[in-house]
Amino acid sequence: MRIILASKNRGKLREFQEKLSKSGIEVIPIDEVKKVEEPSETGDTFLENAYQKAVYYAKAIGEPVISEDSGLEVEALGGLPGVRSSRFAGENATDEMNNRKLIEELKKRGLSESPARYVSFIVLAFPEKKGLWSEGEVRGKVITEPRGDGGFGYDPLFIPEGYTLTMAEIPLEEKNKISHRGKAIDKLVKLIEEIKKW
Numbered sequence: 145m146r147i148i149l150a151s152k153n154r155g156k157l158r159e160f161q162e163k164l165s166k167s168g169i170e171v172i173p174i175d176e177v178k179k180v181e182e183p184s185e186t187g188d189t190f191l192e193n194a195y196q197k198a199v200y201y202a203k204a205i206g207e208p209v210i211s212e213d214s215g216l217e218v219e220a221l222g223g224l225p226g227v228r229s230s231r232f233a234g235e236n237a238t239d240e241m242n243n244r245k246l247i248e249e250l251k252k253r254g255l256s257e258s259p260a261r262y263v264s265f266i267v268l269a270f271p272e273k274k275g276l277w278s279e280g281e282v283r284g285k286v287i288t289e290p291r292g293d294g295g296f297g298y299d300p301l302f303i304p305e306g307y308t309l310t311m312a313e314i315p316l317e318e319k320n321k322i323s324h325r326g327k328a329i330d331k332l333v334k335l336i337e338e339i340k341k342w
């Protein structure tokens with residue numbers, strides 16, 4: 145089975161491929177399949193954004209499409225950056241700019257850390273108007289001293305509960321076992337196995 149991943153994020157791609165290849169599912173990034181104009185992200189929730197994107201691309205491409213919307217919710221910032229995680233420091237912001245902004249926001253409040261969680265919502269849309277969705281979270285804290293060069297996004301600033309290493313210091317295979325996306329992908333794989341039995 146082949147599924148198209150509606151994301152340009154190579155970090156996400158590696159995480160999907162690492163997990164889904166074990167179930168015999170090939171994950172292909174959308175830019176290797178077809179040039180389709182990107183829809184804008186207008187949803188107020190992760191699920192809405194993931195749903196809109198997956199349905200849009202499945203219709204445009206005529207193949208099963210996975211879309212994932214994820215982000216970081218920081219308690220001291222009232223849940224921000226949330227659905228704005230990839231553009232916290234502005235449209236087209238890099239991971240480094242977003243990380244710097246997060247550190248600044250914590251320091252402005254006199255904080256060196258805050259409880260936080262990563263959340264992930266995945267939608268798998270089939271062109272024949274059927275779909276599946278799943279979600280996952282990982283709780284932990286964010287810090288103001290970045291560490292590690294693995295992962296992507298806010299990983300150098302995020303320490304999962306029960307760990308002293310940041311997510312960027314934890315090997316990918318282990319990150320995939322404990323992460324929000326890893327948990328959401330595991331749930332999705334179970335659902336795919338179920339529909340294979342239909």
Ligand code: IMP
Nearest residue numbers: 212213214215216229230296297298299
């Ligand atoms: P999306 O591509 O709109 O889902 O944005 C996801 C954004 O949330 C990324 O650009 C990161 O800033 C953040 N994010 C989501 N998952 C992770 C992760 O596993 N590690 C680090 N940052 C993440």
